[in-house]
Amino acid sequence: MQFKALLIDAYRQLSAAKLFWVTVGISALVVVSFGSISFNTEGISIGFGAYQIESEQLREGSPWARGLYIGIFSSLLVNIWLAWIATILALISTCSIFPEFVHSGSIELTISKPIGRLKLFFSKYLVSLLFVIMQVAIFCTGIFFCVGFRIGEWNPMIFAAIPVVATFFSYLFAICVLIGIVTRSGITALLITGVFWMLLWTIQTSETILNRFVTQQIVDIERFDEGIITATEELDKIKSVSSEDIRISKLEKRIESFQDNSEEAAELLAELNMWHTPTSWVLALSPKTAQTIGLLDRWLSDPDGFDIAAIMSGDMREFEGEELEEFDPTTRNARERETMRRMRDDYENRPLFYVIGTSLLFEGFILGLASWYFCRKDF
Amino acid sequence: MAVIQLQDVEKVYRGKVHALRGVTIEVMDGEIFGLLGPNGAGKSTLVKILMTVIHASKVSGTMLGNPIGNRKTLKNVGYLPEHHRFPYYLTGKQVLHHYGALCKVGRKERNSRSSSLLTRLGLAGWENKKVNTYSKGMLQRLGIAQALMNNPALLILDEPTDGVDPVGRREIRDLLAELREEGRAVFLNSHLLSELEMVCDRVAIMVKGRVTMQGTIQSLTVDSQRYEIKITGEMPAWAKEHCSEVNGNMLVCKGNDPSIVQPILDRLRAENKTIVSVKPVRENLEDLFMRAVDNTDSPGAIQ
CATH class of the missing domain: 3.40.50.300 (P-loop containing nucleotide triphosphate hydrolases)
Known part of the structure; x- marks a missing residue:
């Protein structure tokens, strides 16, 4: 009964805020825009038939059409709309919930009731997440029907965005709650949460950049070592025929160059690891916002192996029907692609406990601090 | 108990x-x-x-x-x-329902109690209006209703x-x-x-x-009970000996028993003094409060 009362109160508080309805309105607009994209026998139609783009691949029933449609949802709508814009609006709307709750004159009325402080704190925290849950639930329902009607796929995994986005938001909201309770100021809570979010973004971006350099060096070392083996085999073959062949010195120089490059890459790798390892540890201990949102990409990935992420990053070969060549470590062109593939594999293979579990542990620590402060505080 | x-x-x-x-x-x-x-x-x-x-x-x-x-x-x-x-x-009604539910009051009871309390506290007709439209006095009454x-x-x-x-x-x-x-x-x-x-x-x-x-x-206030006798003319010389205090043309006799002033009144009459008034006096709460509080330490503490 008490939880229900707090739930109803949270709903009333949120629905009284104009920003809540503004966000619902913008969400509806985004869903309608998404639903305006459809596929027909000739290609892709945008704006409920206002624009028609003819395409061989993006036709009704094609796996690419499915991949593109789901990809727009998981890569654009979730990553940009839900993970950034809607989250900022949600933080603005909810940042004052706890400061208002602990405001002098208001808190006395609530904590003087027969409800434990800890229960009260966590009930209030959970019902405050209602804002995001409601927003994302409305959004996902719209997207679910769009996807169903447009590509004939009734994919319940779309609703996975609700817990994923709510979990992602909860990392930030925990900080907002702690600051809100201590300072009793919504603006301060919002600002510090914003700074914290930027800090997380910096840590994650730094780790990604460093990981990319590290992976590049590993790929390079493998590429150079492979080059040394190939060149050595060729050299042995030539030497077995003639020891005065003109190609021998060229190959020896190439092997020497590969060895130098390999050593150089190994040195750089050791230097990069000095930065990458501590950054990885910091990331491991902090909430992984981007990787949490990235889970949707994993779960919604195309069963036919269509790689929407590659298309989104500008690699159109698969989309254009071009055959993907096997990784040839001796070609420089393959270096970037192999680095990206390994990085994607690395992030996609990171266990759920690493992505969500450690983030929730951090959130639990922050909430523990906030609830301890709330329970001990004399109001 | x-x-x-x-x-x-x-x-x-x-x-x-x-x-x-x-x-x-x-x-x-x-x-x-x-x-x-x-x-x-x-x-x-x-x-x-x-x-x-x-x-x-x-x-x-x-x-x-x-x-x-x-x-x-x-x-x-x-x-x-x-x-x-x-x-x-x-709204006023929602306030009562919310705090009632936090007190584990059942829905039916909340409905009946909120209506009767709003009426009892003179807030009938305001139950569906948002509390930010209430005056200070109305909020205070709603607060009492909430407490009940x-x-x-x-x-x-x-x-x-x-x-x-x-x-x-x-x-x-x-x-x-x-x-x-x-x-x-x-x-x-x-x-x-x-x-x-x-x-x-x-x-x-x-x-x-x-x-x-x-x-x-x-x-x-029992210790502060006294009788004040107001007379006209000159104050008799014996007054200071028989009364607790003499203040201008006022005699003060401490105690709450009316019998203590009778001999004084008799004597005053015998001496043809005009008795203007005889008043039993007791400290009020403010006097008591001021006695208890060192008022120099608490400016503006009482209204």
């Missing part, structure tokens, strides 16, 4: 502010008990300790038979904090008439008297002495974190 029994309550805030210094108080069932004191005396701190809003540094005692701090006890206690703030987005939602055996009101007009104050006083008749105990925290004097059965005066006086107003 005592509904509140407190012994040696201490509260020391961080920074070594000693807000309460061994407070001992007893509130009996079915009485209106007034706690008075200047601002900063520790009245609200004491009330907040009872309501678990503040943690005491040291406390022993019971409230409704349970140890202080027991949350289950709060189900039977109604509380109106000073300067309370209701969520602006709720759980049909409490003990009502703790912190400055209940703050911001209420004279008519509203009278209505609240009448309501408190009705609640006493219903058998509820009321713990009233106020610095409006005249208000307290009119409704309280017993009072305690708190100064600088200590209870300096406690009891019925009558018992606390």
Whole structure:
């Protein structure tokens, strides 16, 4: 009964805020825009038939059409709309919930009731997440029907965005709650949460950049070592025929160059690891916002192996029907692609406990601090 | 039976502010008990300790038979904090339902109690209006209604008439008297002495974190009872010997027994003195309060 009362109160508080309805309105607009994209026998139609783009691949029933449609949802709508814009609006709307709750004159009325402080704190925290849950639930329902009607796929995994986005938001909201309770100021809570979010973004971006350099060096070392083996085999073959062949010195120089490059890459790798390892540890201990949102990409990935992420990053070969060549470590062109593939594999293979579990542990620590402060505080 | 029994309550805030210094108080069932004191005396701190809003540094005692701090006890206690703030987005009825539900009052009971309380507190017709449209006095009445939602055996009101007009104050006083008749105990925290004097059965005066006086107003003022005899003409020479005090043409005889003034009156008449008036006088609560409080230390503490 008490939880229900707090739930109803949270709903009333949120629905009284104009920003809540503004966000619902913008969400509806985004869903309608998404639903305006459809596929027909000739290609892709945008704006409920206002624009028609003819395409061989993006036709009704094609796996690419499915991949593109789901990809727009998981890569654009979730990553940009839900993970950034809607989250900022949600933080603005909810940042004052706890400061208002602990405001002098208001808190006395609530904590003087027969409800434990800890229960009260966590009930209030959970019902405050209602804002995001409601927003994302409305959004996902719209997207679910769009996807169903447009590509004939009734994919319940779309609703996975609700817990994923709510979990992602909860990392930030925990900080907002702690600051809100201590300072009793919504603006301060919002600002510090914003700074914290930027800090997380910096840590994650730094780790990604460093990981990319590290992976590049590993790929390079493998590429150079492979080059040394190939060149050595060729050299042995030539030497077995003639020891005065003109190609021998060229190959020896190439092997020497590969060895130098390999050593150089190994040195750089050791230097990069000095930065990458501590950054990885910091990331491991902090909430992984981007990787949490990235889970949707994993779960919604195309069963036919269509790689929407590659298309989104500008690699159109698969989309254009071009055959993907096997990784040839001796070609420089393959270096970037192999680095990206390994990085994607690395992030996609990171266990759920690493992505969500450690983030929730951090959130639990922050909430523990906030609830301890709330329970001990004399109001 | 005592509904509140407190012994040696201490509260020391961080920074070594000693807000309460061994407070001992007893509130009996079915009485209106007034706690008075200047601002900063520790009245609200004491009330907040009872309501678990503040943690005491040291406390022993019971409230409704349970140890202080027991949350289950709060189900039977109604509380109106000073300067309370209701969520602006709720209507009067929603406020009562919300706080009633937090007190574990069932839906049916909430419905019936909210309607009757809104009517009883003169808020009928306002139940569906947002509280941000209410006046200060209406908010105070709604606060009292909120405190009564759980049909409490003990009502703790912190400055209940703050911001209420004279008519509203009278209505609240009448309501408190009705609640006493219903058998509820009321713990009233106020610095409006005249208000307290009119409704309280017993009072305690708190100064600088200590209870300096406690009891019925009558018992606390019994020592101050006296008779004032006003005469005209010259004051007889014997007056100073037979009266406690002589003040101009006024004779003051301490005590509450009328027989003590009879011989003086007889003698005055025998000497053909004109007796203008004979008045039994007793300290009022304000006099008592001023006696208890070093008023130089508490400017503006009373109204």
